[in-house]
Amino acid sequence: MAERENRRGPRREREEAPEFADRLVAINRVSKTVKGGKRFGFAALVVVGDQKGRVGFGKGKAKEVPEAIRKATEQAKRQMVRVPLKEGRTLHHDINGRHGAGKVVMRTAPEGTGIIAGGPMRAVFEMLGVKDVVSKSIGSQNPYNMIRATINGLTKEQSPRSVAQRRGKKVADILPKRDEAPAAAEAEA
Secondary structure, eight states: OOSOEETTEEOOOOOOOTTOEEEEEEEEEEEEEETTEEEEEEEEEEEEEOSSSEEEEEEEEESSHHHHHHHHHHHHHHTOEEOOOBTTTBOSSOEEEEETTEEEEEEEOOTTOOEEOOHHHHHHHHHHTOOSEEEEEEEOOOHHHHHHHHHHHHHHOOOHHHHHHHHTOOHHHHSOOSSHHHHHHHHHO
């Protein structure tokens, strides 16, 4: 009797999705002073992604570190966003993201550049599956705000396919023509 029947049909156990990788970004220990001494609590910040274009972040609070990490991971899996990647390795275009006083600048990069990003931003790019990107954080150094600004920018990214579809054109009409520029330069010379 592995599968129990109920009124709505067969009940399936929710399986933990093994295709997701997670990265612990920050743990914060907070204390509350009470009559008998101090009570400690922990807050965890986790980034989760499938390294194929989906990423999410979550925060969890609990009395023990493993429980806080578990809560943060569950929240991150619920809040995942899909980001279109160019050739599965970099961004389609340069993006600015913002959250509060934290600003981030993310630029597309040629193959072999690697991930040039600071702490929390690096975790987001690694979990997203980006291989080449150049980024800079400006303003707030708070890891929560840096991750929120990064994801804010990534949600603004648009692929040429989605832009072409929205404008009712073909992808070839949207992208710049690469072969015509060198030919025009040679004709002038």
